[in-house]
Amino acid sequence: MIKIRQLSKVFHNKTVLDQINLDIREGEVVSIIGPSGAGKSTLLRCLNLLEVPSSGEISVNAKQVEYKTNSRGRLTFLSQMKLTWLRSEVSMVFQQFNLWPNKTVLQNVIEGPCTVKKVPRQEAEAKAKKLLAKVGLLEKIHEYPANLSGGQQQRVAIARALAMEPKVILFDEPTSALDPELVHEVLDIMVKLAGEGMTMVVVTHEMNFARNVSDRVLFMEDGKITKSGKPEEVFCTT
Numbered sequence: 001m002i003k004i005r006q007l008s009k010v011f012h013n014k015t016v017l018d019q020i021n022l023d024i025r026e027g028e029v030v031s032i033i034g035p036s037g038a039g040k041s042t043l044l045r046c047l048n049l050l051e052v053p054s055s056g057e058i059s060v061n062a063k064q065v066e067y068k069t070n071s072r073g074r075l076t077f078l079s080q081m082k083l084t085w086l087r088s089e090v091s092m093v094f095q096q097f098n099l100w101p102n103k104t105v106l107q108n109v110i111e112g113p114c115t116v117k118k119v120p121r122q123e124a125e126a127k128a129k130k131l132l133a134k135v136g137l138l139e140k141i142h143e144y145p146a147n148l149s150g151g152q153q154q155r156v157a158i159a160r161a162l163a164m165e166p167k168v169i170l171f172d173e174p175t176s177a178l179d180p181e182l183v184h185e186v187l188d189i190m191v192k193l194a195g196e197g198m199t200m201v202v203v204t205h206e207m208n209f210a211r212n213v214s215d216r217v218l219f220m221e222d223g224k225i226t227k228s229g230k231p232e233e234v235f236c237t238t
């Protein structure tokens with residue numbers, strides 16, 4: 001599903017990702033753990049070109065991700081077109097939810113399908129309502145994000161990611177910004193998705209999730225994956 005070869009990212013002479021090789025299979029749930037600053041978030045962000053890698057290859061579903069840049073390091077037009085494809089294949093859920101504050105819950109969820117995938121509005125709304133029901137928020141569809149709890153906002157963000165019908169969803173510390181009593185609301189949805197066979201890559205400090213839900217755990221340090229294996233293998237040595 002995702003193939004990463006020799007992926008590196010250098011920020012101002014600092015190597016943040018150091019020749020990463022990684023394969024993620026369809027239906028696999030991979031948790032990435034490790035200390036702050038290890039490069040976990042940068043690795044996820046490179047997978048959908050929120051960060052442009054310095055070198056290396058990424059392919060998604062056997063298609064190479066092109067990230068040609070101009071002299072200022074900006075993606076070129078050619079890459080921008082591929083970017084639209086990539087962002088619909090590889091959706092992301094952020095620590096800080098990143099919902100559009102001036103759009104309602106429903107508008108947040110249909111925006112991607114309507115503008116990027118050109119899905120007719122009625123069809124997108126019907127789909128969005130199903131997804132919002134799935135995350136338990138059907139009664140909130142006309143609310144604005146500011147009127148929702150953090151747990152509710154993150155569930156909207158998950159519905160928004162799912163609305164793109166992605167091949168894989170990346171989660172960047174999805175529960176770290178939540179009050180402790182709301183964490184389970186989001187984890188429950190993630191466990192459900194994992195059970196349905198969604199391919200997921202999750203940067204997390206939730207060790208119970210990493211241990212009990214993931215198929216594989218990666219431990220990152222200093223821009224490298226220093227341990228990789230089944231949860232029981234990785235946790236017995238750390």
Ligand code: ADP
Binds near residue numbers: 016034037039040043
């Ligand atoms: P983690 O997610 O493991 O905490 P990050 O990927 O966020 O690690 O960051 C890895 C390193 O890269 C850190 O030293 C961070 O300061 C640096 N970094 C991340 N983003 C940028 C950026 N846009 N510009 C410069 N340095 C960055």
Ligand code: ADP
Binds near residue numbers: 041095
């Ligand atoms: P997080 O803890 O969620 O990884 P950070 O505080 O590390 O967030 O980074 C917040 C934002 O700032 C990110 O977009 C990251 O890419 C950027 N960033 C992080 N470190 C640096 C840095 N040293 N220089 C410039 N930008 C950075």
